[in-house]
Amino acid sequence: MKIRRTLATAVVAAVTTPVVLLSVTPALADANAAVAAQAQQRGERDKPSIEELEEAAEKAQKAYDDAVAAEKAGRAVVEAALSDDAPLAVAAKAAREEAADAATAKENADSALVDARAALAALPETATAEEKAAAEKAVADAETAATSAEEAKATADAKAAAAVDASDDARVAAVRAYSKLQNAVKEALTAKEAADKALADARDEAEPDEPECVFESKLSTVVTGLPSKIVAGSTTNFSLRVTNGTDKTLDEVSPYVYFHATDKSGYNVIDDAFHLQWSTAASPAWKNVEKGSRAGSISPLKAGAHADVKLRLKVDAKAPAGDGLAFVAGDYVNDDESCGGNLSTEYDFELLAAGSSVPGDVDDAKPGKTTPQTPDNKPQGSTSTTPLDSANTADSAATGSLASTGSPSALPQFAAAAGAAVALGAVAVFVVRRRKADSAA
Missing domain, CATH: 1.20.1270 (Substrate Binding Domain Of Dnak; Chain:A; Domain 2)
Structure with missing residues (x-):
C-alpha cells in the first residue's frame, strides 16, 4: 500500500x-x-x-x-x-x-x-x-x-x-x-x-501411534443428474451413488461433495453462492451440507454393494455467470479403526446468470478426464434432475443403510481434506492421517 x-x-x-x-x-x-x-x-x-x-x-x-x-x-x-x-x-x-x-x-x-x-x-x-x-x-x-x-x-x-x-x-x-x-x-x-x-x-x-488412512481406488463416488449448465437462482436435484468395490464390508462410509466456482474472469471465487442439502429414504428431511462436511453417512456398506444419496443444490440468484467444478469423494472408517478413501472426482459445469434460458436436453456434467473410468464407477441411472425415490435407495440388508446419526468417533475426513485442498489449488490428496474425535476437538 x-x-x-x-x-x-x-x-x-x-x-x-x-x-x-x-x-x-x-x-x-x-x-x-x-x-x-x-x-x-x-x-x-x-x-x-x-x-x-x-x-x-x-x-x-x-x-x-x-x-x-x-x-x-x-x-x-x-x-x-x-x-x-x-x-x-x-x-x-x-x-x-x-x-x-x-x-x-x-x-x-x-x-x-x-x-x-x-x-x-x-x-x-x-x-x-x-x-x-x-x-x-x-x-x-x-x-x-x-x-x-x-x-x-x-x-x-x-x-x-x-x-x-x-x-x-x-x-x-x-x-x-x-x-x-x-x-x-x-x-x-x-x-x-x-x-x-x-x-x-x-x-x-x-500422542499414541495411530493407523494411517489409505487410498482405496475401489471405493467409488459417482454423481448422476448434475446438469452441465446451471442457472443462478435455480434449485437442482441430483444423486450420488457410493459403491464398495472391495471384497470386505466397510463399516461406515461418508460421501463428500464440494462446489467450487469463479466468475468469467477466473479470479473471483464464488463458492459461497452454492448451498447443498442431502436426503435419504431413511432420513427424508433435507439437511444442509456444510463446507467440507459429509453429505450423509452409509453404515455399513457391504462388499460389492452400493447406496444412493439424494442431493439438492441451490444457487444464489445474485451469483455471476462463471465456471464451476463439483468435487466428489468418499472415505470410510471401520470398527477396527482402519480407514481410507478415494481421490476426489471433479465434474465441471457452466454457471449461467439468473434468468438465462436452458434447453431441456442439457447434458449431465461429466467426470474429469483424469478420473479412472471402470464399470464400478460409471454413472448409473438416468440423467434426470429429479430426486431418487425410496425404491432407488439400497436397503440396509443388501447395501447398507443411510444413517442420520452424528459423526463416528474416529471419522478420518479423507475426502473433506481432499475437497479443501482442491479448493485451494491442489488436485488430489492421496493419504491423510486420521485423528480421533477427542484429539481433534
Whole structure:
C-alpha cells in the first residue's frame, strides 16, 4: 500500500526511525531468552515440556507479530524519505535552483563586463576626459560585479552539492534501516516456525501411534443428474451413488461433495453462492451440507454393494455467470479403526446468470478426464434432475443403510481434506492421517 505523507509527517517519521528499529530486536531477544531460561529451569531433564514449548511458541509468535508491525511502520518511513516532499529533498531542490540562478547571474555579469570593455575600447580619440573616466568606471564596476557573481555562484554550487549529498545520504540510510526491518521479519519468522515445529513434534510424540488412512481406488463416488449448465437462482436435484468395490464390508462410509466456482474472469471465487442439502429414504428431511462436511453417512456398506444419496443444490440468484467444478469423494472408517478413501472426482459445469434460458436436453456434467473410468464407477441411472425415490435407495440388508446419526468417533475426513485442498489449488490428496474425535476437538 502506498502511503502519502506531508512534510511534517516525514520529519516525524525520520526522527522515529531508530525507535522502530530498536522495537524489533528486544522482542526477538525476549523470545530467545525465554527459551534459554526454560532450558536452565529444566535442569537435568532431556526435553522441554509441552507447556514450555507452548510458551516459547507464544513468545516467538509475538516477536514475529512485532517484527511485522515494525516492518510496516518502517515501510512508511522509507516511502516518506524517498518522497520528493521529504524535507531534505525539498531543501536540495531549492539549493539547486539557487545555484542555477547564481549561474545565470554570473553569465549576465560576465556579459556586462565584456560590453563595458568593448565600450571603453571603442571610444574615439576625440572623446572627452569625462567620457573616458565614465567608461573606465563602467569597466571597473562590471569587473567588481563579475567577481561577486563568480563568488556567489561558487557558494551556491557548494550549498547545492551539500544539500544533494544530505538528501541522498538520508535516503540511503532510510533504505538500509528498512532492510534491517525486513531481515528482522525473516529472522522472527524462522524462529516462529522452529518454535511451532518443536511444539507440533512434541505433541505428535505425546500422542499414541495411530493407523494411517489409505487410498482405496475401489471405493467409488459417482454423481448422476448434475446438469452441465446451471442457472443462478435455480434449485437442482441430483444423486450420488457410493459403491464398495472391495471384497470386505466397510463399516461406515461418508460421501463428500464440494462446489467450487469463479466468475468469467477466473479470479473471483464464488463458492459461497452454492448451498447443498442431502436426503435419504431413511432420513427424508433435507439437511444442509456444510463446507467440507459429509453429505450423509452409509453404515455399513457391504462388499460389492452400493447406496444412493439424494442431493439438492441451490444457487444464489445474485451469483455471476462463471465456471464451476463439483468435487466428489468418499472415505470410510471401520470398527477396527482402519480407514481410507478415494481421490476426489471433479465434474465441471457452466454457471449461467439468473434468468438465462436452458434447453431441456442439457447434458449431465461429466467426470474429469483424469478420473479412472471402470464399470464400478460409471454413472448409473438416468440423467434426470429429479430426486431418487425410496425404491432407488439400497436397503440396509443388501447395501447398507443411510444413517442420520452424528459423526463416528474416529471419522478420518479423507475426502473433506481432499475437497479443501482442491479448493485451494491442489488436485488430489492421496493419504491423510486420521485423528480421533477427542484429539481433534
